[in-house]
Amino acid sequence: MTRHLLSAADLSLDDATLILDTADELARVSDRPVKKLPTLRGRTVVNLFFEDSTRTRISFEAAAKRLSADVINFSAKGSSVSKGESLKDTALTLEAMGADAVVIRHPASGAPHTLAHSGWIGGSIVNAGDGTHEHPTQALLDAFTMRRHLSTIAGRKVVIVGDVLHSRVARSNVLLLATLGADVTLVAPPTLLPVGVDQWPCTHSYDLDASLVGADVVMMLRVQRERMNAAFFPSVREYSRRYGLDADRMSRLPEHAIVMHPGPMNRGLEITAAVADSDRAVIIEQVTNGVSVRMAVLYLLLGGSDSALGGDL
Amino acid sequence: MVRSESSHEAREVLDADDVQRALTRIAHEVLERNKGAHSVVLLGIPSRGVPLAQRLAARIGEVEGRDVPFGSLDITMFRDDLRLRPARGLGRTELPGGGIDDAVVVLVDDVLYSGRTIRAALDALSELGRPQSVQLAVLVDRGHRQFPIRADYVGKNLPTSTRETVQVLVSELDGSDAVLIGGTADDDPADPTREGRGSV
Structure with a gap:
């Protein structure tokens, strides 16, 4: 116990x-x-x-x-x-x-x-x-939300995008989703992936567009500027172009895929307002x-x- | 699960046909007492009360020629012995579409013993609405009440010692219908696993 x-x-x-x-x-x-x-x-x-x-x-x-x-x-x-x-x-x-x-x-x-x-x-x-x-109850509520929309978690492809380095949400999600049998991919610029990420029970990539193919869940992480004491990416504009979720990227997702965000969102940085307010986003439901x-x-x-x-x- | 371990020398007191007959009789008694099935809602208490409620609803529906609403009422969160044992998973509470306001709610359970389950059910019910009245149907009444509670409809009165266990099997969950009685050393009537719901 x-x-x-x-x-x-x-x-x-x-x-x-x-x-x-x-x-x-x-x-x-x-x-x-x-x-x-x-x-x-x-x-x-x-x-x-x-x-x-x-x-x-x-x-x-x-x-x-x-x-x-x-x-x-x-x-x-x-x-x-x-x-x-x-x-x-x-x-x-x-x-x-x-x-x-x-x-x-x-x-x-x-x-x-x-x-x-x-x-x-x-x-x-x-x-x-x-x-x-870690933030275990966030991971549990994310898994709960996924289960409600996709009915099963085992075998689902979950793509977690963004500031993994500073994210307790990402770590807890990777651990829990691995237990539940999901297939997790972390996507971030190399500067925002923690050391030792290859030991985590997931795969990682630097290419968002390639990773989104066949994704059942896309989870966008907040860029935690309050924890950033160095330059992790050249500019906000470049980050959002390469790692942000916009309407165009969302339209290439499978029909049933859901978009998640643990909040609070930086609208216009990791996620555009159009995506955040679309009916694929389950952010309020989370x-x-x-x-x-x-x-x-x-x-x-x-x-x-x-x-x-x-x-x- | 206490029940299966203690049932090694279990004796069958009702067989499948007896259970069917008891349910048919209860269905008719519900109709007689309420002068029809108008505003009757059957709520089964998980786990074995639920299929029994469903079957009673089907039988009443056959006689009346219309669907009788039924559902389930989980009482786990309302038990008075929650603090005495580790927390456990919950059953399902599912009310029929019309709710229970102003309805005649018939609670359905497999075994009536200490009455604590029914006390908890009455508490749970009050959070969900205000029925016009509440009645209780049980397949087996084995006595040893610890609360001023009695059943309105009883399939079989089964005088038992507190040292015995009563086990109700329903085909939906156990593959066949039967009521078994077995011996064991444990004699606390407040123990909910003795009321025929070892899996809660």
Whole structure:
């Protein structure tokens, strides 16, 4: 049993399928007049956000509230962190308040791992994005969205395009999609692929047009200019011409292919407005699905006497 | 799955024909009691209540000459013993198109035992709408209630000891219809796996 969700790599095929199936049932709750279940009544979920986020924090908050958990939102801005409080002291404070789960977003890769294994905190830790490392619930909601549109994931061709170097979304997606049996291709300029990408369970390419042939899913990544401390490409114009998704490229995709983006989008850079607003883009749906998937994760980690993940099913 | 392990010396108390007859009788009782199938909605509790609800709906439909709405009601999230065991996967809640507002909802389950499942079902139901009334149909009532709950329609009253297990097989899930009774050492009537739904 694993009480935490730190990495998409920790999920077996059974775990991932259980989460997606549970999310499928929970998605139906969102269609009801009463969008609430009593399951986590009396449990406290802390959203510990050291980094700006809109959709992930709101999504976790909505998920926890729909399961009747008490939610405490903590953002580093306006807290004692700005006075220099360490992660350890923040964690001890949350432990003293009796947090059953801590959803953490942190600019440092590995912060959730530290929190989970330090013994500072007794509750479940859910990684909501750590540095350039991982963002497992994003990968789960992406897989959920793919499954809804394509019905199966195994054998599907998924092309992930853009700033892979800084992307925790790409890493988590590659790991999860490999578990689920998809065929993943990463496409980026050489400067934006991480060292050691050939060890990942996927292929990579520098040529977008060649990679898009026969793609079932195209996932565009945000160019993370806030993490870029060097010149990774000559100009925005050149990047968007070679690696951006425009209407022309989209028209060459197979009929059933979907376009995804984890948000927030840089319209006109990695994706044109025409593509982002087309009916092939499932970007808004990804947000909706995020709530169902996070409900499933919180339910499976906290709903019973013990986590339902990591068992020998 | 506790049920299959404990059924090694299981004895058949209802065979396939008995189950068919019991369901036919319940279908007629539902019609008699509600003076027809008008506004009746059958909701099965997963997993074995669902095919039973579907069959009852078909039988009532045959008599009435029209389709009777049926669906399923998963109660996992409403159980009072959630915290006592690891979290588990969910069943499906699927309401018929017309919903359940102002309907006569007949809950259908395989075995009635402690009554905790039905208590949870009533909670789950209240989140989905406001039925005009709620009735309960079960294939087997084995006694040992822990809540003030009784069934309106019972296929077979089966006096059991709490040390025994009752297992209902339905052809849709198990390949054949039968009700089996077996012996085991575990005697907690609150244990949901003893109510004939080991797979939840």
